[in-house]
Amino acid sequence: MYFSLNNEKIVFHQTSGITVRINGPEDLYYVEVREFKNNYESFYLEGYQVSLEKKEGIETEFNFPILFYADLETSIYKFTGSKRATKIYSHRYNDYGKLVKFRFDSNDYKECETWYEKVMEYSSLRGCKPVIDSPFDDINKKVPTFFEIIDIDYYKTYYLGRYPKVDNWKPRQTLDEAILREKNIIDYWSLNHPKNPEGLSSEQIASDILGL
Numbered sequence: 001m002y003f004s005l006n007n008e009k010i011v012f013h014q015t016s017g018i019t020v021r022i023n024g025p026e027d028l029y030y031v032e033v034r035e036f037k038n039n040y041e042s043f044y045l046e047g048y049q050v051s052l053e054k055k056e057g058i059e060t061e062f063n064f065p066i067l068f069y070a071d072l073e074t075s076i077y078k079f080t081g082s083k084r085a086t087k088i089y090s091h092r093y094n095d096y097g098k099l100v101k102f103r104f105d106s107n108d109y110k111e112c113e114t115w116y117e118k119v120m121e122y123s124s125l126r127g128c129k130p131v132i133d134s135p136f137d138d139i140n141k142k143v144p145t146f147f148e149i150i151d152i153d154y155y156k157t158y159y160l161g162r163y164p165k166v167d168n169w170k171p172r173q174t175l176d177e178a179i180l181r182e183k184n185i186i187d188y189w190s191l192n193h194p195k196n197p198e199g200l201s202s203e204q205i206a207s208d209i210l211g212l
Contacts, residue, residue, distance in 0.1 A: 005088055005089060006088075007024055007025050008022055008023070008024035008025075008078070008088060008089075009022070009023040009024065010022050010023075010076065010089065012074070012091065013153070014093065014155060014156050015153065015154050015155075015156060015157050016065070016067060016157055017063060017064055017065035017066055017067060017191070018033060018062070018063070018064040018065075018066075018072070018074055019061060019062065019063055020050070020061060020062040020074065020076065021050075021052075021060070021061040021062075022050060022052065022076065023052050024052070024078065026078045026079055026080075027051060027053075027079070028049050028050070028051050028058070028079045029049065029050050029051070029076060029077065029078055029079070030047065030048070030049050030050075030076070030077040030078075030079070030085055031047065031048070031050055031062035031074065031075070031076050031077075032044070032046070032047030032074070032075050032077070033045045033046045033047065033064045033072055033073070033074050033075075034072070034073050034075070035070050035071060035072055035073075036071040036072075036073065036092070037071075042073060045064070045072070046064050048062065050062050065191050066188065066191055067157075067158070067159055067191050067192050067209075068158070068192065068193065068194050068208065068209040068210070068211070069122075069158070069209065069210050069211035070093075070194075070211065071092070071093060071211075072092070072093045073090060073091065073092040073093070074090070074091050074092075075087055075089065075090040075091075076088055076089040076090070093156075095126055095127070095128040095155050095156055096126060096127035096128065097127060097128070097129065098128050098129065098154075098155035098156070099128075099129050099131055099145065099152065099154050099155060100123075100128040100129065100130055100131065100154060100155055100156045100157070100158065101130075101131045101133060101154045101156070101157040101158070102115075102119045102130055102131065102132055102133065102157075102158050102160060103133045103134075103157060103158065103159050103160065103161075104116075104132070104133065104134035104135070104139075104160050104161070105159060105160065105161030105162075105163075106134075106135075106160070106161060106162075107135055108202075109136060109139075110202075111202040112134045112135070112136055112139050113139065114202040114203055114206065115134075115160050115202065115205075115206045116132065116134075116139050116142060118203065118206035118207060118210060118212065119132065119206070119210070121210075121212060122210045122211075122212060125212070128155070128156075129145050130143050130145060131143065131145050131154070158209060158210060159192060159209075160205065160206055160209055160210075161192070161205075162197050162205065163190065163192040163193060163197070165189065165190045165193075165196075166190075192209070193205075193208060193209065194208050194209075195208060
């Protein structure tokens with residue numbers, strides 16, 4: 001989505017991971033992602049400075065590419081002339097009432113049926129409006145939100161499958177958060193799976209990815 005806050009123009013997407021771009025009057029902004037382990041306590045996952053203009057050691061956009069469910073909060077800070085950071089925006093993941101796409105990467109009909117049931121469980125729990133994208137039209141059409149939409153900006157897309165570990169992404173860590181992160185944040189297996197999917201049933205695969 002695209003929105004403005006005073007003089008800042010912000011692009012913020014959660015469709016496939018988290019992406020943030022900021023166009024504003026300040027030279028530097030700071031974006032941080034934290035994960036809630038319960039309703040009231042969050043822990044640092046990732047954070048770094050971004051700038052609209054390319055600078056040495058500074059990214060032009062923020063990316064946090066985790067694709068499975070996590071209770072994440074994204075915050076944006078601006079640096080004033082005194083170099084003091086001021087929070088200007090914060091968003092905690094909440095897909096209630098939102099269109100959420102669930103892509104099934106499997107040609108096994110029974111597996112896709114199982115995943116459909118897990119998506120319905122997720123939708124009942126979270127309150128989202130699911131859109132199913134599987135190889136089987138009869139499964140896709142089970143949800144009332146089945147219709148053709150071109151270039152829709154879904155609130156989130158979940159990928160259900162058995163994906164190999166091909167990524168080498170690791171979260172950055174600031175010095176003041178390093179110890180805290182190591183003590184409290186689990187080591188995700190990959191961008192697609194919170195833990196190794198080898199040997200897991202179809203139901204367990206979906207439960208892990210959807211946080212059920």
